[in-house]
Amino acid sequence: MWRCTKEAGLACDPAQIVAEHRVAGSVTEVVIVGGGAAGIAAGRRLTDARIDCLIVEARPRLGGRAWTVGDGSGAAIDLGCGWLHSADRNPWAAVAEAQGRTIDKTPPPWRRRSAPIGFPLAEQSAFLEALQKFEQRLDSLADGADDVAAATFLEPLGRWNGLIDAVGTYVSGADLERVSARDLGRYDDSGVNWRVVQGYGTTIAAHALGVPVVLDCPVRCIDHSERRLRVETANGTITADAAIITLPSALLAEGTLAFTPALPEKIRAAAGLPLGHADKLFLSLSDADEFDKDSRLFGRTDRSRTGVYHFRPFGRPQIEAYFGGPLAAELEAGGERAFFDFALAELSALLGSTFARRIRPLRLHPWGVDPFARGSYSYALPGSADCRAALAAPVDDRLFFAGEACSRGDYSTAHGAYLTGVAAAEQAIAARRGKRPA
Numbered sequence: 001m002w003r004c005t006k007e008a009g010l011a012c013d014p015a016q017i018v019a020e021h022r023v024a025g026s027v028t029e030v031v032i033v034g035g036g037a038a039g040i041a042a043g044r045r046l047t048d049a050r051i052d053c054l055i056v057e058a059r060p061r062l063g064g065r066a067w068t069v070g071d072g073s074g075a076a077i078d079l080g081c082g083w084l085h086s087a088d089r090n091p092w093a094a095v096a097e098a099q100g101r102t103i104d105k106t107p108p109p110w111r112r113r114s115a116p117i118g119f120p121l122a123e124q125s126a127f128l129e130a131l132q133k134f135e136q137r138l139d140s141l142a143d144g145a146d147d148v149a150a151a152t153f154l155e156p157l158g159r160w161n162g163l164i165d166a167v168g169t170y171v172s173g174a175d176l177e178r179v180s181a182r183d184l185g186r187y188d189d190s191g192v193n194w195r196v197v198q199g200y201g202t203t204i205a206a207h208a209l210g211v212p213v214v215l216d217c218p219v220r221c222i223d224h225s226e227r228r229l230r231v232e233t234a235n236g237t238i239t240a241d242a243a244i245i246t247l248p249s250a251l252l253a254e255g256t257l258a259f260t261p262a263l264p265e266k267i268r269a270a271a272g273l274p275l276g277h278a279d280k281l282f283l284s285l286s287d288a289d290e291f292d293k294d295s296r297l298f299g300r301t302d303r304s305r306t307g308v309y310h311f312r313p314f315g316r317p318q319i320e321a322y323f324g325g326p327l328a329a330e331l332e333a334g335g336e337r338a339f340f341d342f343a344l345a346e347l348s349a350l351l352g353s354t355f356a357r358r359i360r361p362l363r364l365h366p367w368g369v370d371p372f373a374r375g376s377y378s379y380a381l382p383g384s385a386d387c388r389a390a391l392a393a394p395v396d397d398r399l400f401f402a403g404e405a406c407s408r409g410d411y412s413t414a415h416g417a418y419l420t421g422v423a424a425a426e427q428a429i430a431a432r433r434g435k436r437p438a
């Protein structure tokens with residue numbers, strides 16, 4: 001096994017972790033399947049409570065969908081989560097501060113007007129008003145009423161439906177037709193959004209400092225038929241008293257992790273919570289000063305299949321292009337070139353054909369084809385909002401479930417993952433203490 005022993009630079013990577021190797025035959029009190037935000041938060045809580053635990057992670061790195069990489073010039077870019085959403089109550093903000101990181105509190109571009117290029121200010125006001133009215137209609141869905149698709153609340157033939165749906169694909173990773181109105185209405189956002197200059201992914205991975213971890217070790221099966229759990233991994237079997245399972249819901253629905261005996265209710269719950277598509281393409285930008293720091297442009301305002309372009313994030317000479325839903329899925333099928341060509345076409349249409357000379361692709365990660373994610377963040381299908389509680393429910397007081405998809409109101413976020421990880425760890429602690437002799 002590996003024990004994370006050093007403060008990480010850009011990430012808590014294996015080079016900075018001390019090896020203790022053996023997995024086959026190892027025994028622990030609580031095994032944590034998956035070393036993303038939820039698994040790390042759970043491992044931290046258990047380690048602090050002096051409960052023997054082990055994070056077993058399939059990738060050669062920690063963090064999962066939280067992943068900071070370098071941009072080649074020393075700056076950190078987040079290919080997964082980047083914004084501390086609900087930052088005034090987001091536990092990762094305190095973690096970042098305790099790690100001595102720099103928190104940037106510049107309001108996000110979506111809280112301000114876009115540059116009036118291809119989108120005059122009067123039209124922006126009309127769009128914002130239409131978006132607000134859509135959100136109000138969504139919130140009016142009574143608790144007892146049947147759940148429906150969020151698209152039901154679009155104004156019939158509304159002028160801004162395409163752009164509202166585009167925003168829906170950035171938020172949920174799917175068209176509003178596929179998204180539960182009840183679940184979307186339950187999302188709890190304080191409206192405060194900050195960033196970590198050194199990277200959100202770096203912060204999350206470094207929180208595993210001192211927690212026992214094994215990397216490169218996919219878990220294949222959890223046999224819970226006997227008194228002790230047998231956790232079968234690619235590198236051998238681990239025996240444990242309890243497990244915290246934090247895999248993305250898409251992987252649980254696919255049955256990537258088998259349970260003996262089977263847990264059909266978990267597969268059903270996970271199937272109601274698919275992972276949507278959302279991908280970021282980072283571009284370098286020359287003569288960047290022409291654009292305002294942290295400003296944005298929509299590629300198009302009349303359709304849902306469009307990118308949104310964040311210019312000069314943190315003031316850097318870059319563009320962070322964001323694609324969601326079916327568009328992101330389609331571009332993933334075409335590879336990195338397809339993302340770049342799409343961005344280039346939309347930006348050239350707005351800024352002129354010579355703009356092509358000013359941008360170069362920097363980084364992209366296609367999350368939908370990532371075998372250990374299979375998507376970006378969860379949304380609930382219409383009628384499936386309560387699958388989140390069903391997925392989160394413990395089994396026999398020894399199989400506990402965590403991860404962003406288990407959160408009722410903070411789903412799809414890294415802080416939602418954190419809170420579910422800590423909650424699962426608390427459940428495991430209570431169960432362990434109940435079973436231990438006084």
Ligand SMILES: Cc1cc2nc3c(=O)[nH]c(=O)nc-3n(C[C@H](O)[C@H](O)[C@H](O)COP(=O)(O)OP(=O)(O)OC[C@H]3O[C@@H](n4cnc5c(N)ncnc54)[C@H](O)[C@@H]3O)c2cc1C
Nearest residue numbers: 034036037038058064065081082083219403404412413414
């Ligand atoms: C493009 C993008 C932008 C985002 N932007 C934001 C944002 O701005 N703010 C925000 O809060 N959130 C954002 N998110 C969402 C956020 O990143 C996730 O909600 C959060 O990181 C999920 O954490 P998790 O622990 O639930 O899951 P994961 O991070 O997916 O962790 C699960 C872990 O399980 C591992 N695993 C998979 N299979 C196995 C196996 N068989 N055995 C062992 N391990 C396995 C995976 O490798 C992974 O490390 C974004 C995500 C993406 C992709």
